[in-house]
Amino acid sequence: MGVLRLGYLHVRETDLASARQYYGETLGLTLMNEEPGKLYFKAWDEWDHHHLVLEEGGAGLAKFGFKVSGLDELERLEKGMRNFGLETVRMSKNETLAVGQGVRAVLPSGHIMELYHDIEYAGTAVGTVNPPVRPRHLEGIGVPRLDHALLTTEDPALMERLFTEVLGFRASHRLVTELGDKGDLIATWLFTTHKSHDIAFIKGPSGKLHHFAYRVMDWSAIRHGGEILSMDNVPVAFGPDIHGLTRGQTIYFFDPSGNRNEIFSSDVETAADFPTVTWTREQIGHASYIGREVKESHFSVT
Ligand SMILES: [Fe+2]
Incomplete structure:
Protein backbone atom coordinates (compact mmCIF):
# COMPACT_ATOMS: atom_id res chain seq x y z
CA MET A 1 0.00 0.00 0.00
CA HIS A 117 4.54 3.48 10.18
CA ASP A 118 2.97 4.05 13.56
CA ILE A 119 1.42 6.86 15.58
CA GLU A 120 -0.67 6.57 18.72
CA TYR A 121 -4.38 6.71 18.07
CA ALA A 122 -6.30 9.22 20.16
CA GLY A 123 -9.70 8.68 18.54
CA THR A 124 -12.11 11.16 17.00
CA ALA A 125 -14.46 13.36 19.00
CA VAL A 126 -17.46 11.33 17.81
CA GLY A 127 -16.13 7.81 18.34
CA THR A 128 -16.70 4.59 16.46
CA VAL A 129 -20.19 3.49 17.56
CA ASN A 130 -23.25 5.27 16.15
CA PRO A 131 -21.33 8.53 15.79
CA PRO A 132 -23.19 11.80 15.28
CA VAL A 133 -22.23 13.77 12.18
CA ARG A 134 -20.24 16.23 14.28
CA PRO A 135 -19.61 17.12 17.91
CA ARG A 136 -22.40 19.25 19.34
CA HIS A 137 -20.11 22.09 20.41
CA LEU A 138 -17.19 23.05 18.20
CA GLU A 139 -14.80 25.91 18.81
CA GLY A 140 -14.36 28.52 16.07
CA ILE A 141 -14.28 27.09 12.54
CA GLY A 142 -14.09 23.59 13.99
CA VAL A 143 -12.02 22.11 11.14
CA PRO A 144 -12.47 18.31 10.92
CA ARG A 145 -9.05 17.35 9.56
CA LEU A 146 -5.82 18.24 7.85
CA ASP A 147 -6.07 17.93 4.07
CA HIS A 148 -2.93 18.91 2.14
CA ALA A 149 0.11 21.14 1.92
CA LEU A 150 1.60 23.20 -0.91
CA LEU A 151 5.38 23.64 -0.82
CA THR A 152 7.67 25.67 -3.03
CA THR A 153 10.66 24.33 -4.89
CA GLU A 154 13.04 25.52 -7.57
CA ASP A 155 12.54 22.25 -9.46
CA PRO A 156 8.90 21.02 -9.43
CA ALA A 157 9.67 18.40 -12.12
CA LEU A 158 12.30 16.75 -9.92
CA MET A 159 9.91 16.64 -6.99
CA GLU A 160 7.20 15.16 -9.19
CA ARG A 161 9.65 12.44 -10.29
CA LEU A 162 10.56 11.64 -6.68
CA PHE A 163 6.97 11.42 -5.54
CA THR A 164 5.65 9.46 -8.52
CA GLU A 165 8.60 7.15 -9.27
CA VAL A 166 9.72 6.44 -5.70
CA LEU A 167 6.90 7.22 -3.28
CA GLY A 168 3.98 5.92 -5.37
CA PHE A 169 2.04 9.17 -5.82
CA ARG A 170 0.27 10.25 -9.00
CA ALA A 171 -0.30 13.73 -10.37
CA SER A 172 -3.97 14.73 -10.51
CA HIS A 173 -3.27 18.18 -11.98
CA ARG A 174 -0.25 19.82 -13.56
CA LEU A 175 0.29 23.47 -14.47
CA VAL A 176 2.69 23.97 -17.39
CA THR A 177 4.04 26.93 -19.30
CA GLU A 178 2.68 25.49 -22.56
CA LEU A 179 1.51 22.17 -23.98
CA GLY A 180 4.04 19.89 -25.67
CA ASP A 181 7.73 19.17 -25.23
CA LYS A 182 8.67 22.84 -24.82
CA GLY A 183 6.41 23.22 -21.80
CA ASP A 184 7.99 23.50 -18.37
CA LEU A 185 6.29 22.29 -15.21
CA ILE A 186 5.23 25.16 -12.94
CA ALA A 187 3.30 23.16 -10.36
CA THR A 188 2.12 19.61 -9.69
CA TRP A 189 -0.67 18.33 -7.45
CA LEU A 190 0.11 14.84 -6.14
CA PHE A 191 -2.15 12.29 -4.47
CA THR A 192 -1.79 8.97 -2.73
CA THR A 193 -5.35 8.82 -1.38
CA HIS A 194 -8.53 9.57 -3.35
CA LYS A 195 -8.28 13.32 -2.85
CA SER A 196 -7.30 15.81 -5.52
CA HIS A 197 -3.97 16.17 -3.75
CA ASP A 198 -2.17 15.26 -0.55
CA ILE A 199 0.82 17.43 -1.35
CA ALA A 200 1.64 19.86 -4.13
CA PHE A 201 4.78 21.62 -5.30
CA ILE A 202 4.95 24.97 -7.05
CA LYS A 203 7.96 26.73 -8.49
CA GLY A 204 9.47 29.13 -5.98
CA PRO A 205 12.23 29.36 -3.42
CA SER A 206 13.15 25.90 -2.13
CA GLY A 207 12.38 24.88 1.41
CA LYS A 208 9.39 27.19 1.86
CA LEU A 209 5.80 26.60 2.90
CA HIS A 210 3.11 28.11 0.67
CA HIS A 211 0.18 26.89 2.77
CA PHE A 212 -1.35 23.95 4.56
CA ALA A 213 -5.06 23.28 4.30
CA TYR A 214 -7.88 21.94 6.40
CA ARG A 215 -10.73 20.01 4.84
CA VAL A 216 -14.21 21.32 5.63
CA MET A 217 -17.50 19.81 4.55
CA ASP A 218 -18.88 22.14 1.90
CA TRP A 219 -19.46 25.69 0.71
CA SER A 220 -21.59 26.53 3.74
CA ALA A 221 -18.66 25.52 5.96
CA ILE A 222 -16.42 27.86 3.95
CA ARG A 223 -18.89 30.66 4.62
CA HIS A 224 -19.01 29.79 8.33
CA GLY A 225 -15.21 29.79 8.36
CA GLY A 226 -15.15 33.23 6.77
CA GLU A 227 -17.45 34.54 9.48
CA ILE A 228 -15.12 33.25 12.20
CA LEU A 229 -12.05 34.69 10.44
CA SER A 230 -13.76 38.07 10.39
CA MET A 231 -14.81 37.85 14.04
CA ASP A 232 -11.25 37.01 15.05
CA ASN A 233 -9.63 39.65 12.80
CA VAL A 234 -7.57 37.03 10.97
CA PRO A 235 -5.80 38.49 7.90
CA VAL A 236 -7.41 36.94 4.81
CA ALA A 237 -5.16 36.44 1.78
CA PHE A 238 -7.79 35.34 -0.71
CA GLY A 239 -11.39 34.22 -0.97
CA PRO A 240 -13.91 32.93 -0.36
CA ASP A 241 -13.72 31.70 -3.95
CA ILE A 242 -13.48 28.59 -6.10
CA HIS A 243 -10.49 27.10 -7.90
CA GLY A 244 -10.97 25.69 -11.36
CA LEU A 245 -7.94 23.54 -10.66
CA THR A 246 -9.05 20.89 -8.11
CA ARG A 247 -12.51 22.57 -7.96
CA GLY A 248 -11.54 23.63 -4.47
CA GLN A 249 -13.82 25.96 -2.54
CA THR A 250 -11.42 28.01 -0.54
CA ILE A 251 -10.32 30.79 1.74
CA TYR A 252 -6.62 31.49 2.37
CA PHE A 253 -5.56 33.30 5.51
CA PHE A 254 -2.56 33.79 7.76
CA ASP A 255 -1.78 32.53 11.24
CA PRO A 256 -0.26 35.01 13.74
CA SER A 257 3.28 34.25 12.49
CA GLY A 258 2.41 34.66 8.81
CA ASN A 259 2.10 30.98 7.91
CA ARG A 260 -0.61 30.68 5.26
CA ASN A 261 -3.55 28.38 6.04
CA GLU A 262 -6.51 27.37 3.90
CA ILE A 263 -9.95 25.96 4.51
CA PHE A 264 -10.76 23.78 1.54
CA SER A 265 -13.66 21.75 0.22
CA SER A 266 -13.72 19.81 -3.06
CA ASP A 267 -15.86 17.18 -4.74
CA VAL A 268 -12.97 15.97 -6.92
CA GLU A 269 -12.00 12.35 -6.33
CA THR A 270 -9.01 10.60 -7.82
CA ALA A 271 -7.91 7.04 -8.54
CA ALA A 272 -4.64 5.51 -9.64
CA ASP A 273 -5.90 4.95 -13.20
CA PHE A 274 -7.28 8.47 -13.77
CA PRO A 275 -5.50 10.57 -16.41
CA THR A 276 -3.73 13.73 -15.27
CA VAL A 277 -5.50 17.03 -15.95
CA THR A 278 -3.26 19.69 -17.48
CA TRP A 279 -3.60 23.45 -17.11
CA THR A 280 -1.64 25.94 -19.16
CA ARG A 281 -0.15 29.16 -17.87
CA GLU A 282 -2.24 31.44 -20.09
CA GLN A 283 -5.36 30.02 -18.41
CA ILE A 284 -4.02 30.38 -14.87
CA GLY A 285 -6.86 32.77 -14.09
CA HIS A 286 -9.43 30.06 -14.79
CA ALA A 287 -7.25 27.48 -13.07
CA SER A 288 -7.22 29.55 -9.96
CA TYR A 289 -10.26 31.61 -9.31
CA ILE A 290 -13.73 32.74 -10.30
CA GLY A 291 -12.30 36.25 -10.34
CA ARG A 292 -9.64 35.05 -12.83
CA GLU A 293 -7.08 37.36 -11.35
CA VAL A 294 -4.12 35.93 -9.46
CA LYS A 295 -2.66 38.30 -6.94
CA GLU A 296 1.12 38.46 -7.30
CA SER A 297 1.36 38.00 -3.53
CA HIS A 298 -0.31 34.58 -3.83
CA PHE A 299 2.91 33.25 -5.34
CA SER A 300 5.50 35.59 -3.86
CA VAL A 301 4.56 35.27 -0.18
CA THR A 302 5.73 32.04 1.46
FE1 LIG B 1 -4.52 24.26 -1.03
Missing part, protein backbone atom coordinates in the same frame (compact mmCIF):
# COMPACT_ATOMS: atom_id res chain seq x y z
CA GLY A 2 2.96 2.34 0.48
CA VAL A 3 2.29 5.89 1.63
CA LEU A 4 -1.11 6.19 3.30
CA ARG A 5 -1.60 9.87 3.98
CA LEU A 6 -0.14 13.19 5.03
CA GLY A 7 0.14 12.70 8.77
CA TYR A 8 1.71 15.73 10.39
CA LEU A 9 3.33 19.09 9.94
CA HIS A 10 5.76 20.79 12.30
CA VAL A 11 5.33 24.52 11.85
CA ARG A 12 7.40 27.32 13.37
CA GLU A 13 5.71 30.14 15.25
CA THR A 14 7.24 33.39 16.41
CA ASP A 15 4.86 33.60 19.37
CA LEU A 16 3.53 30.35 20.78
CA ALA A 17 0.91 32.04 22.98
CA SER A 18 -0.87 33.76 20.07
CA ALA A 19 -0.50 30.59 17.97
CA ARG A 20 -2.10 28.53 20.75
CA GLN A 21 -5.08 30.90 20.81
CA TYR A 22 -5.41 30.98 17.00
CA TYR A 23 -5.17 27.22 16.38
CA GLY A 24 -7.29 26.42 19.42
CA GLU A 25 -10.00 29.05 19.30
CA THR A 26 -10.14 30.17 15.67
CA LEU A 27 -9.48 26.88 13.86
CA GLY A 28 -10.91 24.84 16.73
CA LEU A 29 -8.12 22.29 17.12
CA THR A 30 -7.65 20.30 20.31
CA LEU A 31 -4.44 20.76 22.28
CA MET A 32 -3.12 17.25 22.91
CA ASN A 33 0.16 17.94 24.65
CA GLU A 34 2.56 20.72 25.43
CA GLU A 35 6.22 20.81 26.34
CA PRO A 36 8.66 23.71 26.48
CA GLY A 37 8.55 25.40 23.06
CA LYS A 38 6.11 22.92 21.49
CA LEU A 39 2.34 22.47 21.21
CA TYR A 40 0.65 19.38 19.74
CA PHE A 41 -2.80 19.66 18.13
CA LYS A 42 -5.34 17.37 16.51
CA ALA A 43 -8.65 18.05 14.76
CA TRP A 44 -11.95 16.58 15.90
CA ASP A 45 -12.40 13.99 13.12
CA GLU A 46 -8.85 12.68 13.16
CA TRP A 47 -7.74 9.41 14.75
CA ASP A 48 -4.07 10.14 15.25
CA HIS A 49 -2.57 11.71 18.37
CA HIS A 50 -1.74 14.90 16.45
CA HIS A 51 -1.34 16.36 12.98
CA LEU A 52 0.26 19.65 13.95
CA VAL A 53 3.23 20.50 16.13
CA LEU A 54 3.91 24.18 16.66
CA GLU A 55 7.54 24.90 17.42
CA GLU A 56 8.53 28.22 18.94
CA GLY A 57 10.90 30.38 16.90
CA GLY A 58 10.54 31.88 13.43
CA ALA A 59 7.96 30.92 10.84
CA GLY A 60 7.61 28.29 8.13
CA LEU A 61 7.78 24.53 7.92
CA ALA A 62 10.19 22.59 10.13
CA LYS A 63 9.23 19.19 8.71
CA PHE A 64 6.31 17.07 7.59
CA GLY A 65 5.45 13.39 7.84
CA PHE A 66 3.63 10.77 5.78
CA LYS A 67 2.28 7.62 7.37
CA VAL A 68 3.16 4.41 5.51
CA SER A 69 1.43 1.05 5.71
CA GLY A 70 4.11 -0.98 7.49
CA LEU A 71 7.74 -1.58 8.35
CA ASP A 72 8.32 -3.50 5.12
CA GLU A 73 7.03 -0.55 3.14
CA LEU A 74 9.21 1.79 5.18
CA GLU A 75 12.27 -0.23 4.20
CA ARG A 76 11.23 -0.40 0.55
CA LEU A 77 10.66 3.35 0.35
CA GLU A 78 13.92 4.01 2.20
CA LYS A 79 15.79 1.98 -0.44
CA GLY A 80 13.95 3.80 -3.19
CA MET A 81 14.89 7.20 -1.81
CA ARG A 82 18.54 6.16 -1.49
CA ASN A 83 18.55 4.87 -5.06
CA PHE A 84 17.11 8.23 -6.10
CA GLY A 85 20.17 9.86 -4.49
CA LEU A 86 18.73 11.02 -1.19
CA GLU A 87 20.46 10.57 2.13
CA THR A 88 18.20 9.00 4.72
CA VAL A 89 18.48 8.59 8.46
CA ARG A 90 16.49 6.33 10.74
CA MET A 91 14.40 7.88 13.50
CA SER A 92 13.51 5.96 16.60
CA LYS A 93 10.19 5.50 18.33
CA ASN A 94 9.07 8.58 20.31
CA GLU A 95 11.78 10.78 18.79
CA THR A 96 8.64 12.72 17.97
CA LEU A 97 6.04 12.31 20.71
CA ALA A 98 3.60 9.45 19.95
CA VAL A 99 5.26 8.62 16.61
CA GLY A 100 6.87 5.24 15.90
CA GLN A 101 10.13 4.53 14.14
CA GLY A 102 10.66 5.96 10.71
CA VAL A 103 12.94 7.38 8.06
CA ARG A 104 13.91 11.02 7.59
CA ALA A 105 15.26 12.64 4.43
CA VAL A 106 16.05 16.12 3.21
CA LEU A 107 14.26 16.36 -0.14
CA PRO A 108 15.75 18.01 -3.23
CA SER A 109 13.31 20.86 -2.48
CA GLY A 110 15.07 21.47 0.84
CA HIS A 111 12.12 20.27 2.93
CA ILE A 112 12.54 17.66 5.65
CA MET A 113 10.21 14.70 5.16
CA GLU A 114 9.62 11.83 7.55
CA LEU A 115 8.01 8.50 6.78
CA TYR A 116 6.72 6.53 9.75
